[in-house]
Amino acid sequence: MHGMTINPGALPPEAEALRAEVRAFLAAEMPAIPNSKRCRNWSGGDPAFSRKLGERGWLGMTWPKAYGGQERSALERYVVLEEMLAAGAPVGAHWVAERQSGPQLMRFAPDTLAPKIVPRIARGEVFFCIGMSEPDSGSDLASIRTKATRRQRDGVDGWVINGRKVWTSGAHRAHYMIALVRTGEKSENRHGGMSQFLVEMGSPGLTVRPIVNQLGEHDFNEVTFDDVWVPNENLIGAEGDGWAQVGAELAFERSGPERYLSSSQLLLEMLDAGDPADTRQAEAIGRVVASYGTLRQMSLGVASMLARGENPALAASLVKDQGALVEQAMPDIAHALFGGQAVPGSDLDYAMRYTALAVPSFSLRGGTREILRGIIAKGLDLR
Numbered sequence: 001m002h003g004m005t006i007n008p009g010a011l012p013p014e015a016e017a018l019r020a021e022v023r024a025f026l027a028a029e030m031p032a033i034p035n036s037k038r039c040r041n042w043s044g045g046d047p048a049f050s051r052k053l054g055e056r057g058w059l060g061m062t063w064p065k066a067y068g069g070q071e072r073s074a075l076e077r078y079v080v081l082e083e084m085l086a087a088g089a090p091v092g093a094h095w096v097a098e099r100q101s102g103p104q105l106m107r108f109a110p111d112t113l114a115p116k117i118v119p120r121i122a123r124g125e126v127f128f129c130i131g132m133s134e135p136d137s138g139s140d141l142a143s144i145r146t147k148a149t150r151r152q153r154d155g156v157d158g159w160v161i162n163g164r165k166v167w168t169s170g171a172h173r174a175h176y177m178i179a180l181v182r183t184g185e186k187s188e189n190r191h192g193g194m195s196q197f198l199v200e201m202g203s204p205g206l207t208v209r210p211i212v213n214q215l216g217e218h219d220f221n222e223v224t225f226d227d228v229w230v231p232n233e234n235l236i237g238a239e240g241d242g243w244a245q246v247g248a249e250l251a252f253e254r255s256g257p258e259r260y261l262s263s264s265q266l267l268l269e270m271l272d273a274g275d276p277a278d279t280r281q282a283e284a285i286g287r288v289v290a291s292y293g294t295l296r297q298m299s300l301g302v303a304s305m306l307a308r309g310e311n312p313a314l315a316a317s318l319v320k321d322q323g324a325l326v327e328q329a330m331p332d333i334a335h336a337l338f339g340g341q342a343v344p345g346s347d348l349d350y351a352m353r354y355t356a357l358a359v360p361s362f363s364l365r366g367g368t369r370e371i372l373r374g375i376i377a378k379g380l381d382l383r
Contacts, residue, residue, distance in 0.1 A: 011300070015079045022083040025056070030087050035347040038088025039265045039354045042258050043219055045093030045173065047127070053080075053091070054124030059098050067106055068119030074307035078257065078300065085261035093173060097121045100252035101128035101178055105198070108237035108245055113198055117176070129171040130253075131179030131199070131223065132246065135164055141246065142190045146181045146225060148197060157232040159183075159197065161225040169365075171208045171221040174201050178249075180242050194242035198234040205229075215357045247313075254316040254367060257303075260295040260323025262362060263330050266355045267292070269348040270334055273341075281337050288333060291326045295319065314379035317372040324363045331356035 029049070030038075037044050053059050061077040063069025084091050102121045105114040120126040137143045146163025161181055171177065177199045184193030199206065205228040211220035237245050267288060274281045298319045305312040334352045342349040363369040377383045 010304075011075050011079065012073070015073070015076050018076050019079045019083060022058070022080055026083060026087045026089060030089065033088070033090060035265070035269075035350055036354075037090055039351050039358075040090070040092070040217075041088050041262050041265065042085060042095050043092050043169075043262075043358075044090045045095070045127075045170070046090035047093045047124070047173075049090050050094040050124035050127075052124070053094070054122060059094055059124055060102055060118070060122035063102065063106065063118065063122060067102075067114060068122035074303055075300075078303040082257050082261070082296075085258055086264050088265045092170065093127050094121070094124050095258075096130060096170060096174075097126060097128035097176075099256060100130075100249050101176070103252055104178060104196075104245065104249050105236065107248065108196070108241075109198075112233050113236065117198075126176065127170065127174045129168050129174035129177045129201075129221075129223075130249075131165040131168060131177045131181075133165060133167045135166045135222075141180065142194075142243070144180060144182060144194070146179070148181045148183050148195065148230075151229065153229050159230050159232070159235070161197065161199070161228045161230065163225050165223045165225075166220075167211070168208075168221045168223050169219050171201065171223050172210065172218065176200060177223070178236065180246055183239050183242075191243040193240060194246075195239050196236040196242045196245050197230050198236055199225075199228065199230055203228050203230070213361070215354065250367065251311065251313045251316060254313070254320050254372075257296070257299045259316075259320040260292070260299060260326060263327040263355050263359065266330055266334055266351040269351040270337065273338060273348045284333050284337055288326065288330060295323050295326060298322070314376060317367070317375045317379075320367065321369060321372045321376065324369065327362050328359040331359060 029052070050059070057070045058080050060067070060069040061072040061080065062074050063071070065071055098121060102118045105118055117126060132141055134144050134146060136145070146161065146165065148159040148161045151158060151160045161179070163181065165179065168177070179197050179199050180194055181197060182193055183195040186193060201208070205226040207224045207226070209222045209224070210218045211222060212218055213220060270285055274285055276282070298315070302312045302315050302319055305315060331352060338348060338352065342352060
């Protein structure tokens with residue numbers, strides 16, 4: 001690859017020791033969680049489960065102890081993520097906060113917002129949502145129109161926000177949003193004039209409306225801001241630096257193993273249902289397992305880049321793009337192998353139906369396939 005080498009990652013001994021610990025925890029916790037929840041994987045949340053992880057020190061593992069973290073390695077964190085995703089654990093409540101909001105606050109508001117909020121994320125007490133997409137913006141974040149205007153309230157300097165955000169996953173269960181809004185007029189630099197704010201979800205004037213997806217589930221929301229006031233200290237970083245900050249945040253969003261482990265429950269059901277004597281099944285499932293092995297090495301390479309302090313944006317885009325292709329092919333493979341054979345209402349039947357309806361979103365969330373391939377092409381000097 002032009003100008004970049006992704007070395008295969010290797011896990012240190014302490015990471016494998018931790019894996020045994022996590023597996024023992026999951027062996028005790030997961031039997032009570034039905035297949036219908038395991039299939040939701042990291043999009044399904046359970047606040048009580050998140051608090052249990054916080055108690056064990058498995059949230060914010062790499063963060064400084066001053067912020068409630070454990071100062072453990074990125075590769076140890078990777079092991080915890082990998083085991084949770086493979087088991088279909090209900091980690092969705094804390095996912096956004098732990099993956100990107102906490103690091104964002106520590107980096108850009110280290111002395112103001114981070115000390116108050118980040119330790120609570122590490123305890124599994126506080127959940128976040130992402131305020132980027134808007135109804136008329138599509139994937140073009142530079143065209144956002146939600147606007148913040150300076151205004152005092154009761155003698156306190158602050159901002160009033162007006163506008164709308166859409167496809168806001170988890171907004172109905174979040175305590176905070178990190179919102180990208182316009183604080184300056186559009187200019188020749190279309191990426192200028194944007195800033196990020198920390199918004200409390202219970203703020204007066206903020207309305208969360210559910211968007212029910214084709215699975216009949218409520219994950220997405222539309223969030224409307226009608227004169228929502230936020231104090232000046234809730235400005236994250238410097239005014240006008242929002243675009244650069246979002247770039248840093250999206251690197252976190254695209255770099256985890258969740259980008260290829262969202263359909264793992266269907267693979268497990270296929271392995272359980274498969275007939276060892278059926279060579280057609282063995283070949284088809286073997287190809288999927290081989291793809292998982294390759295994606296895992298790529299994903300581990302990204303984790304190793306993070307551990308070395310390198311920017312994984314290009315490598316992460318590759319993993320997410322290829323991971324979505326593998327996952328989106330799996331319902332068709334399952335149907336070809338087991339269609340008409342799965343007992344109605346069985347775990348295999350449920351996983352097949354659920355995953356078939358879920359996978360179209362996998363190449364949208366966290367950056368569309370077209371956006372990712374644009375990043376890859378640019379990173380390889382192809383455009």
